[in-house]
Amino acid sequence: MPDGRGPWRSKENAVPSSEKISPPLTELDINTTTGGFYNGFSVAVAVPAKIIISVIVVWAIFWPLQSGAILTGLNGIILQYFAAWYTWIVAFFIAVCFALALWPAAARLNLGIEGEGPEFTRFSWFSMMFGAGIGVGMLTWAVAEPVSHLGSNPETIMGITTAGGANNVAMAFKWSFLHWGFSAWACYAICGLSLAYFSYRRGLPLTIRSGLTPLFGQRLSGPLGHVVDVVAVVATILGVAQTLGFGVDQLVAGLTRIGIAGLVDAEGTATTMGIVIALAVIMGLSTLSALSGVGKGIKWLSNLNMVLSFILLGFFIAFGATWFGFNAFFVGLWHYVTSLPQMSLNVFRSDGVEGSQAFLLAQWQGWWPVFYWAWWIAFAPFVGLFLARISRGRTVREFVLGALIVPALMCFVWFAWAGGTAIDLELNGGANGVIFDAANGDMIFAMTEFMLAPIADWLAWGMAVLIVVLLLTFLVTSADSAVLIVNTINAAGDEGPKSRPHVVFWGVALAMVVAGLLISGGTTAIQTAMVIGALPFSVVMALMAVALLKAIYNDTRREKAGVPSTHDKIEGATESNLTSGLSTS
Template identity: 90%
Template structure:
């Protein structure tokens, strides 16, 4: 709840931290009010200046630094990236494994699973189809169009198994390994990051009436202290991580959009190597951010919902084409073989950390390097993306149970990714391995591989069919990009407005739309997608700590709420009358969250 800080009411009370409760101490209702100062009137009406202004300054500094000092910024970012990959690979690996364990535990926990993400009689706002569509489109859609073909093809050449000599690089015995690692990067681990963040936000906002912002997920650990500087820092970290995480997605999307526009006859936007030129970057971003800003101004229930439904339908059409006319049996075999290897190896892959021996070119060095390029990069990407996707998932999931949310967010989108990778990547691999494609797909740039593959399949039938499929993919790509960008703008403004989901002032929507475009443009111009990847890996690190604390806080809160249910103590904000966690006697409220 935004408003005055209420420091005189809370001063001296031990409500900022929970402590262990003795067996004979009665558990009290939870904290249901978190006071965050917001401005009344003026340009920042309804916003928390302590969050909004520092976040804008940080993002503006990144933009100016990347554009005006590209060589210096590129060198510093590369050095920091190397340091993080060398020293925090294990942290990224293990924290994501922890998120998977938390999700599975909550889904399997009977008392926790039936709790409603809202009041007891709240019903879901969206149908399951729209819910899955928005979840999938915001979470992974853009990257999937790039990497569903490119990643299995790349892994076919190099996997940890091929580095260790267990399989043949580029050989048939490495196909299952290529899909196993692709499934790891885009499967349960990715969606566990989103689910932990989204579940935490939905639980504390809709059950307890706390602001729909990142800091609310830490109230069981820090209580009312989150009303002040500690909470501001957490929300600023979330905003910066969101912008960098979405910038990563848009960076890949810009390259692919330029490649697609070239396929449908709009040339001059890419260089001889297929990379987007500065003109191509500007044109692509103008189109993406122009459409996304218009959609953001219309809100979640209109523009974003309809765009999500459209890209889900187009995705089904494209996927159906690949399943029916692509390598149908090869894709089927790739999915189930890869899925078997993935599920069996998931526990080991989730916790294993390759350690370099420092000898360049050695097996240990190559394994550690590969892990930094792939799993660690992806874990940083999903964590940086989590405040955006998590808050968005929370926004569209009110009224669903904890178990429904976890299983829906963890399994259904992951299965969609498995299907996509199996038939899109499987078709590309089959066409190349049987010799018919003759390098047409393998030699194309990553963003252009899906266009090269569909053109190779359809051109012999008719050029107009190849053009039509390229146009469909371009439209699908645009809807994914616009959905991601406009959702990010709305989410950032929600965090800046202390969790207020209502309409935002147009200048702030426009600012963050422009800022996001400038971050992407600045980093692409200064160092290509590598610069964006580096900035994102760095920005994700502090938020990974926040997310780990959110997971611990969520477990603690749900455990205490199951105790309240047994004791007949209210745990939703509508049932708590007069006695809340922050004005109850100190000895009781310290146990309340």
């Protein structure tokens, strides 16, 4: 029976009054509309987000030259003044993730109520995590990026290794692993863990603002919270647009390889018709999938693309550069792990002299690491909220290690054997530029054709079809997940089904953003818009990490003091029980 001090506190575990701590905040009132077109949505978030995205679309499509010039200028400013910020904040995210995994008291906390188990099997969990997080980019960059770094990276610029030489192979994979490894997944893990912790453990809305409650409390119910969620929606659309932009280029290349003519021009660049057709297919399928929800369409698509990924990866391991890839994986991983602190913290400073070593190093860092950190941060609200949605019931340690290490290792395997096969065929297999000279999105098709066409043309054609189907499942999974996540944020964290017009609007809006930016300046315009859009959300994410550390520290104190920290136990207490002690999150 309660003794007047709360059902959670007994004489044995009572703490001195100077150390009293109250249960955390478990309610955050966000006004949503009742009835009408925006029924269940926060108009203060949904409408501004739609206006901002609509302005970007109109600006990019109707004033392509002006928008391209302004975006390029803004991108230059950001790379000049915020490269260090992007570099160090991502390093901070990695440190926070490993600290939480190693912190015993924090690691065992459940992302849900006590005793709650996960909804999805580990295979489905990993499949959805990988497919939504990075899967699309793998088909382009697992081949293209090691090839690019073989030709240029900081070691070649400084004269330590030879561009295109065998002594530069390990460096090519070291830098590829940096961009697609722990840094990327730390961004996702911070956002996802924060949302899962505050939504499923504390019962707060499944929306970005909930992750800041330990710092700002109930003030997040008003304009401050609305701004946070609008920034997250805009960053999500631009981050996913970046992924779809690469995917559209590669899908057009694949459709051309399997015999559909008229999608590329004489230079191999996707035509406007090619872009429109590719986007119509992607967004049409993704909208249908989004209408079916996470448990049906998205789950089955994720499982399908994971199976197809294993088939394609198995082909590279068995019939590609098996030993070369094995060596690239372990040697590259060794260089990556031992160099991670230096690579994560070092900022190259330009001396302003075009063509100098310092200038080239700073330029390279802006083209590669800074661009990637902005991409992962812009992608984080989408992937993070999605990871939270599929990770309820898992522990903090299981979430961090599962979201940080397993997908990163999967990326390393892809880069080692897909990229390793491409490099080995060029250096030792007589490809003579067939792969290296192809466009980034076309490299994987050029490589498989070079491998299979001498055996039988139909084998090369069949492999191109498999890659196109795999690419489509990845693209559709990313797009439909993004549509669901954006609507969840707009609906103040409501995970329930949304009315069809809102699902369709964001599906069309996402397609228009990609089309508009591709038409106005190609993938470079999308990259620039994404780097700019990620900057304000990087500040939000930094605050989320600090808030998460504060919340977990206080919850470990609550456990020692016998004070409840999960919403189910707090809701079972009386009002009088909740008013004593120091109010803190």
